[in-house]
Amino acid sequence: MAELRKVLHVDDDEDIRVIAKMSLEVVGDLAVHQCSSGMQAINEADAAKPDLFLLDYMMPGMNGEETLRGLRQIPGLENVPVIFMTARVQPDVSEALKRDGAIEVIAKPFDPMELCDQLRQAWARL
Amino acid sequence: MGRKISAQSLYQMVIWATIILGMVLSIGTILHQPMGLKGLRTITPAFSLDQIIVYGLLISVLVLALNRRNQIMKLQSRLLEQQAREYGLQERAMNAHAIVSITDPNGKIISVNDNFVTAMGYDRADLIDQSINMIYWNGPDDAIFNAAHARSKSGAVWSGENILRRSDNAKLIMQCTIVPLHDKQGRHVKNMTIRTDITESRKAEADRSLKVLLDNLHDEVYIYDADSLDMRYANFSAMARCEWTRESLPAKNIADSDPSFNLKVFRAHVAPLFSGHAETVTFDVAQKKGQVEIKTRLYTDEKGERMFVSVLRDTTERKKLERAKLETVSVVSHELRTPLTSIKGALRLLKSGKVGPISDAAKTMLDIADRNSERLLLVVNDILDLEKIKAGKMKFDLAPADLVNFLRDAVAMNKGYGDEQNVSFAFETPLAKATANIESNRMMQVLSNLMSNAAKFSPDGGVVRISLEHKGKSWRIGVTDNGPGIPDEARGTIFESFTQLDNVDGIKRSGTGLGLTISNKIIRAHGGRIDYQSEIGKGTTFFVDLPAPAEDDQSGSSCPQGIAAE
CATH class of the missing domain: 3.30.450.20 (PAS domain)
Known part of the structure; x- marks a missing residue:
């Protein structure tokens, strides 16, 4: 599997986007394209050409799962691996998301110093 | 013989004759009609007629008085005899009764x-x-x-x-x-x-009152033979729902109480009552009319027969409320986690120096902010956990695990926390293997809680001892510290929410005050119990007793879902 280089991150919370960007770019040395909603992600994903989707699960409007369904419709992105982030910590939610194809589910609050490692480890398991 | 006159009768006759004579003489004189008493005058010339009359009267009165006294004395004597007899009877009656x-x-x-x-x-x-x-x-x-x-x-x-x-x-x-x-x-x-x-x-009065109370209880009450499951008692609520009558009850079996009754499931649920692992078992059952909770106990009646007593309570409304509360807590928890993600993330990045150099003083401040945001997060997690357990939404998929290995893992996992507190953990057991049915993640949560508590209360450089032994029908895990001990007055509240022992030795320790509450509930869901022994100034041992599967069942079997043992 090729090296993980670019992540499409979708989260409606601006502060979390800033933290995640800094974590992935500065700590993890990854390229990040960020969107504040599922709709924006679907519109920009094709141009962004990410290696990995990092999606917040709970978002107003389209939630993480709906966003993923939209992204999967875009030719060429059908098989991009997805990692969800969620502030809902119930194990059944995590299990359901993994059954639906998520390679990892990261609980919020996440540690920005370790986020990148978590992404790379999941990527390496593919 | 019959005609023989007794001395008593003769005496009576003389007296009466004298009285009558005296009376006749007196009356005759009073009426001035002498009745041919000239003969008398001739016979007793020494007395005048008047004198005879007076003496006669006097003698009559005297004899009458004597006779009366005699009669009174006899009456008194009879009364005394009667009284003595009655008293004797009374005494005998009193002594008999x-x-x-x-x-x-x-x-x-x-x-x-x-x-x-x-x-x-x-x-x-x-x-x-x-x-x-x-x-x-x-x-x-x-x-x-x-x-x-x-x-x-x-x-x-x-x-x-x-x-x-x-x-x-x-x-x-x-x-x-x-x-x-x-x-x-x-x-x-x-x-x-x-x-x-x-x-x-x-006792009979108390029994009667209790029976009236039981008869009229809103909850349904069933008492039935623990072996045959034949009914012995059902209160009005129970009989009304089952459409039973007092007359039909003796012919009924608990299996007749609900069409969905499953004997195999029932026997599995009540097994902990026979093995001594639990005093009460609770079933949550969905019935046609709604959600019910059935609590069952085993007892031996006065005839030495083993009986089950089951109390069925409609929990539809309570469950609805619990679900609504859990939903609210989940939403609040989510809403708190989102800002916490930013706060903690920003603090971590700042502390790492990745966004620019920071002074030592600034780092100290950042450490405080980071530590407290972590604490806030723990509270949020614990509250959510507690609500999940209360609402029955925390799943316990029990599976056989070796407690010896499990405790070694627990020591390794908590080493980091011990190092922070400058406390070490030492695990000792005489056992090579100890299989128990546990939900590993939740049991690790309990162990982490007990071990972190023990570390928090240990003196600097102290050792927290973890032990595992076989005790009766259970495995006993012990976590012992040499801390200040737990005051007796805390015994009633230590497993309640938001109880913290801050003032044992005047040192304030961090914690959410929910750890033991959650641990207690997790252990109960395993059919076990948690308790402690403590001595002020010497230390405390928290112990967890978990059911040890029977010798021939060491592979362990999964506990049925939806059952909690207390």
Whole structure:
């Protein structure tokens, strides 16, 4: 599997986007394209050409799962691996998301110093 | 023989003859009609007729008086005899019916009747000359004994109930009357105490009241044979739902109480009651009319037969409320986690120096902010956990695991926290393997909680000992610290939410105050129990008892879902 280089991150919370960007770019040395909603992600994903989707699960409007369904419709992105982030910590939610194809589910609050490692480890398991 | 005149009758006849003669003479004189008494005058020339009349009258009156006195004396004698007979009868009746003791004014036993000996279970010789307070429930300190004897000393009769202790320590309730007895000079010489045993009638009364209460309880109550499951009792609510009657009840079985009753599932659920792993088992059952909770206990009745008593409560409304509460807590928890993600993320990045150099003083401040945001997060997590357990939404998929390995893992996992507190963990066990059915993640949460508590309360450089042993039908995990100990007054509240032992030694320790509450609930869901022993100034051992599967079932089987043992 090729090296993980670019992540499409979708989260409606601006502060979390800033933290995640800094974590992935500065700590993890990854390229990040960020969107504040599922709709924006679907519109920009094709141009962004990410290696990995990092999606917040709970978002107003389209939630993480709906966003993923939209992204999967875009030719060429059908098989991009997805990692969800969620502030809902119930194990059944995590299990359901993994059954639906998520390679990892990261609980919020996440540690920005370790986020990148978590992404790379999941990527390496593919 | 029949015609023989007795001396008594002759005496009576003479008296009456004299009286009649005296009366006739008197009346004749009064009417001035001499009745041919000239002969008399001739015979007794020494007396005049008038004198004879007067003497006759006097003799008549005298004889009459004597006769009357004689009759009165006889009557009195008969009355006395009758009284004596009645008194004897009364005494016999009292001795036959009541429990009687005679004591001196200070309570020393002078005599007791047979009923007393039988009722109290002592030999007569062991009672005589002893203080009567030996039979009172609280001995010489018995308040009722002291009050009753103070009253009899004042000369008054005391009546009331008292509780006595039989020789075999059984409790007896007696209706009691103490009568002080006085001699001719009015000195208090004895007390006679008459008692009636009302223990059984009191118990029967209490049983009757309880039965009325049970009959009318809103919850459904079923009592049935633990082996055959044949019904013995059902209250009105239960009979109404099952459409049973008092007459049809004896022919019913608990299986008839619900069409969906499954004998195999039922036997699996009540198994912990027989093995001694639980005193109560609780089922959550969805019935046609809604959600019900059935609590079942096992007991042995007075005939020595094992019975189940099940109480069925409609929990539809409660479950609805719990779900709504959990939903609210989940939303609040989510809403708190989102800003916490930013706060913690920003602090971590700042501390890492990745966004620019920071001074030592600034780093100290960042550490404080980071530590406290972590604490806030723990509270949020714990509250959510607690609500999940309460709402029955926390799943426990029990699977067999080796506790020896599990505890080694627990020590490794918590080493980091121990290092922070400068406390080490030492695990020791004589066992090579100990299989128990556990939900590993939740059990690790319990161990982490107990070990972090022990570390928090340990002195600097201290050692927290983790032990595992076989105890009865359970495995016992112990976590021992050499901390300040837990005061006795905390015993009732230590497993309650938001209880923290901050002031044991004046040192404030961090924590959410929910850890033990959650641990307790997790252990209960495993059919086990959690408790502690503590000594002030020496330390505390928290222990967890988990059911050990029977020897032939070491592979373990999964506990049925939806059941909680208390």
